[in-house]
Amino acid sequence: MSSSAPSFDVAVIGAGAMGATAALHLARGGQRVALIDRGEICRQASGVNAGTLTLHMTRAALIPYAIRGRELWMDAVNWLGMDVGARAAPGLSLAFTEAEREMLEKRAAARTAMGAPIRLITPTEALAIEPGLNPSMIAAAFCELDGHVTAYLTGRAYRKALVAAGAGVFENTPVTGIAPEAGRYVIRHQDGGRTVARRLVLAGGVWLETMLGWLGIAVPIKCLVNQLIVTERMAPVMRSVVSIANGLLSLKQFENGTVLIGGGWQGLGDPVRGGVEAIPANLMGNVQLARHALPALGESRIVRIWLGLESESPDAMPIIGQLPGLDEAYVIGCVHSGYTSAPYMGQLLAERMLGNEPEMPLFDPARLIGKLEDTH
Amino acid sequence: MTVSPESGAPDVLVIGAGPAGVEAALAASAAGLRVVLVDEAAAAGGQVYRAAPRSFTGMTATPESRLGDDLRRRLAESAVETHFGHLVWSVSLGFRVDALAEGGPVSWSARRLVVASGAQERVVPFPGWTLPGVIGLAGATILLKSQHMLPGRRTLVAGQGPLLLAVAIGILKAGGEVAGVVDLASRGEWLATGAALLSRPDLAARGAGWVAQLHRRGVPLLYRQAIRRATARGDDIEVTVGPVERTGGPARGRERNFTVDAVAAGNGLTASTDVTRLLRAEHVFNEARGGWMPQVDAEFRTSVDGLFAVGDGAGIAGAAAAALHGRLVGLAIARELGALAPADHATQSASLRRSARRAGQFGAAMAGLMALRPGQVAGIAPEAVVCRCEDVTRREIDAACAEGVRSANQLKAWTRCGMGPCQGRICGDIASALVARHAGTEPRAGMFTGRTPFRPLPVAQLIKPVDYAELELPPPAPL
Amino acid sequence: MNESQPAAPGRCGLREAAVRRGAPVRFTFENRVVEAYEGESLAAALLAAGWSALRDSPNGQQARGAFCWMGLCQECIVVVDGIRQPACRTACRAGLVVRKGTIG
Numbered sequence: 001m002s003s004s005a006p007s008f009d010v011a012v013i014g015a016g017a018m019g020a021t022a023a024l025h026l027a028r029g030g031q032r033v034a035l036i037d038r039g040e041i042c043r044q045a046s047g048v049n050a051g052t053l054t055l056h057m058t059r060a061a062l063i064p065y066a067i068r069g070r071e072l073w074m075d076a077v078n079w080l081g082m083d084v085g086a087r088a089a090p091g092l093s094l095a096f097t098e099a100e101r102e103m104l105e106k107r108a109a110a111r112t113a114m115g116a117p118i119r120l121i122t123p124t125e126a127l128a129i130e131p132g133l134n135p136s137m138i139a140a141a142f143c144e145l146d147g148h149v150t151a152y153l154t155g156r157a158y159r160k161a162l163v164a165a166g167a168g169v170f171e172n173t174p175v176t177g178i179a180p181e182a183g184r185y186v187i188r189h190q191d192g193g194r195t196v197a198r199r200l201v202l203a204g205g206v207w208l209e210t211m212l213g214w215l216g217i218a219v220p221i222k223c224l225v226n227q228l229i230v231t232e233r234m235a236p237v238m239r240s241v242v243s244i245a246n247g248l249l250s251l252k253q254f255e256n257g258t259v260l261i262g263g264g265w266q267g268l269g270d271p272v273r274g275g276v277e278a279i280p281a282n283l284m285g286n287v288q289l290a291r292h293a294l295p296a297l298g299e300s301r302i303v304r305i306w307l308g309l310e311s312e313s314p315d316a317m318p319i320i321g322q323l324p325g326l327d328e329a330y331v332i333g334c335v336h337s338g339y340t341s342a343p344y345m346g347q348l349l350a351e352r353m354l355g356n357e358p359e360m361p362l363f364d365p366a367r368l369i370g371k372l373e374d375t376h
Numbered sequence: 377m378t379v380s381p382e383s384g385a386p387d388v389l390v391i392g393a394g395p396a397g398v399e400a401a402l403a404a405s406a407a408g409l410r411v412v413l414v415d416e417a418a419a420a421g422g423q424v425y426r427a428a429p430r431s432f433t434g435m436t437a438t439p440e441s442r443l444g445d446d447l448r449r450r451l452a453e454s455a456v457e458t459h460f461g462h463l464v465w466s467v468s469l470g471f472r473v474d475a476l477a478e479g480g481p482v483s484w485s486a487r488r489l490v491v492a493s494g495a496q497e498r499v500v501p502f503p504g505w506t507l508p509g510v511i512g513l514a515g516a517t518i519l520l521k522s523q524h525m526l527p528g529r530r531t532l533v534a535g536q537g538p539l540l541l542a543v544a545i546g547i548l549k550a551g552g553e554v555a556g557v558v559d560l561a562s563r564g565e566w567l568a569t570g571a572a573l574l575s576r577p578d579l580a581a582r583g584a585g586w587v588a589q590l591h592r593r594g595v596p597l598l599y600r601q602a603i604r605r606a607t608a609r610g611d612d613i614e615v616t617v618g619p620v621e622r623t624g625g626p627a628r629g630r631e632r633n634f635t636v637d638a639v640a641a642g643n644g645l646t647a648s649t650d651v652t653r654l655l656r657a658e659h660v661f662n663e664a665r666g667g668w669m670p671q672v673d674a675e676f677r678t679s680v681d682g683l684f685a686v687g688d689g690a691g692i693a694g695a696a697a698a699a700l701h702g703r704l705v706g707l708a709i710a711r712e713l714g715a716l717a718p719a720d721h722a723t724q725s726a727s728l729r730r731s732a733r734r735a736g737q738f739g740a741a742m743a744g745l746m747a748l749r750p751g752q753v754a755g756i757a758p759e760a761v762v763c764r765c766e767d768v769t770r771r772e773i774d775a776a777c778a779e780g781v782r783s784a785n786q787l788k789a790w791t792r793c794g795m796g797p798c799q800g801r802i803c804g805d806i807a808s809a810l811v812a813r814h815a816g817t818e819p820r821a822g823m824f825t826g827r828t829p830f831r832p833l834p835v836a837q838l839i840k841p842v843d844y845a846e847l848e849l850p851p852p853a854p855l
Numbered sequence: 856m857n858e859s860q861p862a863a864p865g866r867c868g869l870r871e872a873a874v875r876r877g878a879p880v881r882f883t884f885e886n887r888v889v890e891a892y893e894g895e896s897l898a899a900a901l902l903a904a905g906w907s908a909l910r911d912s913p914n915g916q917q918a919r920g921a922f923c924w925m926g927l928c929q930e931c932i933v934v935v936d937g938i939r940q941p942a943c944r945t946a947c948r949a950g951l952v953v954r955k956g957t958i959g
Contacts, residue, residue, distance in 0.1 A: 247853025431877025
């Protein structure tokens with residue numbers, strides 16, 4: 001690994017779904033790729049998120065990407081080589097108050113304008129789709145392009161595909177710094193080893209701030225600590241993906257009968273310590289909402305509560321593209337509903353790096369980076 | 377310096393009312409501290425001194441039952457505030473402890489937290505171990521001691537460690553039949569614990585008496601043997617037993633079948649580390665003391681400020697050591713919080729330490745017999761279910777490892793092993809040992825990440841339905 | 856293990872004879888009457904009545920029963936008056952309506 005010629009064409013630092021997708025397409029495009037992660041592949045946000053493929057809660061500007069990402073997840077058997085549990089399901093967003101109804105209408109309008117097939121429906125229509133819902137809802141929105149993926153299967157699928165594509169997968173390999181040299185990047189490992197690559201992709205999620213710092217670039221990355229809750233298996237109680245207009249609930253039941261409750265309620269944690277602990281009041285609130293939306297959950301038992309770290313850029317839009325002021329260094333991350341879009345976003349970046357024009361615009365990192373000071 | 381707690385908040389909260397927890401609570405309380413003791417059971421005693429239901433009478437007293445009754449009496453006479461029937465499901469740093477009782481959720485704050493959560497059983501999987509009627513050795517102990525009931529009319533007792541004889545004798549005393557005692561260890565390995573047995577001549581003599589009793593009753597004692605598989609035969613279970621090597625894996629030799637209606641099988645005790653894992657305390661691995669256990673200093677402080685772990689929950693050492701160590705913890709906390717003068721603390725703890733060392737010797741010898749051996753893991757049949765909740769077999773675990781799994785947590789993500797209602801508490805140790813064989817990190821490949829709740833939480837008990845308008849909601853997500 | 860027809864109370868003789876238990880109570884399991892004693896755990900009472908299988912496993916639909924007897928393994932889950940709970944941690948009371956813990 002420490003020869004004078006770069007051993008790799010591309011080093012991707014961070015093996016979440018974004019980095020793994022980019023690495024996969026680059027490897028299949030003929031690049032010699034090293035995918036490096038301090039832990040195991042797809043075990044952070046990509047492996048612990050709720051797997052919701054909803055368009056209801058996706059930022060309006062990202063709808064076209066999410067639609068494409070969803071299609072890719074549904075088709076994972078073909079391009080990724082393994083079924084990761086992607087299942088189409090109708091998506092219902094509910095309103096229980098007038099304020100929520102207003103939010104519902106605004107969200108639906110903004111997303112419909114970007115191509116999401118979302119329409120407002122009556123509570124009666126919603127109950128016909130999902131009989132177990134709380135009939136006290138006053139309005140609902142329906143999207144036929146919804147569904148879910150089993151996030152924890154992601155790592156196994158990507159690892160297999162990456163190895164088959166000839167990529168080097170280096171798990172449990174913490175990186176401590178990157179030294180740009182002429183025509184290459186020397187990536188320093190914690191154990192004293194090095195990886196040398198001509199080109200670099202930073203795909204570190206909430207750790208992007210640290211990684212960009214290795215290159216002298218300062219972009220503050222916000223870290224959300226999202227709480228997730230799963231029940232033990234239950235008899236079928238729902239068939240759709242359910243959310244509430246206030247954005248504080250996501251609810252779905254997997255084929256194995258477990259129900260996953262999300263909604264972005266916060267726990268305690270940070271990029272250094274990871275997700276540390278759930279906040280009991282937030283746990284209660286999340287479960288209250290879930291039970292209110294689907295009363296049958298009153299019969300369930302909660303089996304596990306965990307936390308996942310989600311990254312957000314200063315303007316809440318993705319950071320995807322080439323880094324200014326450096327030679328062949330790229331970044332990908334900070335995408336809301338990033339898991340949904342990851343198969344597409346990673347592919348777009350790889351396309352760009354392989355010399356093709358990506359079919360959708362990327363998200364220029366330069367907008368967030370101040371002019372680099374001259375140092376004399 | 378003693379700082380008065382906010383009114384209502386205890387100085388010390390103790391989780392677990394076995395001998396370690398009770399003694400810690402009593403010692404801290406005796407020094408004047410306000411102590412709360414919580415346990416999910418209906419009475420103190422933990423597993424080792426588990427009381428029969430209050431409505432039962434006519435039980436024969438045993439040395440254990442006398443110790444248990446004494447423990448409960450001293451606790452009742454003390455100022456310790458007890459909360460039985462309370463299931464602790466979460467702990468946060470600082471500390472906040474959340475529990476579920478009949479009436480709903482309860483929580484406390486305390487400056488010092490003592491985790492005395494005791495041990496749990498480990499059973500090495502074999503095909504058929506999931507059949508109804510196959511129970512753990514410790515499970516059989518609980519059934520006999522606390523319910524005064526037999527596992528079956530005719531039970532095969534198998535595994536390793538001192539529980540084997542205790543369960544076999546317990547079954548005979550309760551009027552049942554023991555088809556055989558199948559012990560992984562050899563007679564020589566038992567004799568080799570001799571020096572340690574001298575530290576508890578009463579228990580040594582009792583053990584010898586048990587062996588003699590089993591011989592008299594014609595119960596076969598099979599050494600260096602283990603269960604290979606169990607098969608349902610109508611209402612009965614046919615158990616196939618075969619010889620093993622010293623390392624615990626199957627050896628060539630004659631198999632033998634037993635037809636029984638119950639099997640009590642167990643392969644050692646391990647520390648229950650739910651709380652210490654959740655709070656991200658440092659853990660150390662010691663096969664001879666049950667495996668993973670929280671790292672503790674001489675006064676049982678973990679690496680987390682204010683958090684103590686003591687008793688079998690800090691590494692298997694037996695009930696006598698647990699009680700003495702519990703007292704040491706109570707005294708240490710009392711000194712720390714200014715309720716006990718350093719000189720008094722030094723005097724009281726010195727003699728405790730001497731007694732604890734002796735008690736620990738016996739406990740350590742017994743724990744050593746219960747230690748998992750590498751051949752036992754290697755010898756798990758491919759078709760044996762490892763994760764009972766999710767029906768993940770050894771074969772599936774090996775396949776995932778062949779594809780690249782290198783840790784217990786990664787195994788969980790790839791196979792669902794450990795994702796069921798028991799959250800890996802039954803399969804975790806074995807699963808980690810299996811992964812370690814592939815990863816080259818023997819004896820284990822980490823522990824499952826600790827998360828809440830410590831037991832499945834019924835939603836209906838956690839929250840009461842509330843008007844939507846009364847829910848306190850954070851700000852909505854941006855459009 | 857046979858789960859279709861529980862043995863009549865007392866036939867199994869699993870209760871230690873010398874011990875006197877609390878007041879007799881009756882509850883139902885899968886609509887069959889079970890005679891037990893106050894203070895016993897549901898799992899123990901059911902075992903003594905000949906019911907060692909308390910549910911079917913979700914994946915393999917195999918009969919499962921109490922295993923660890925300390926509320927850890929979740930194999931003895933039954934539904935008591937609508938709430939799922941471990942039978943080994945539930946005390947017998949008169950009139951309980953208990954069903955197998957099979958999902959769905």
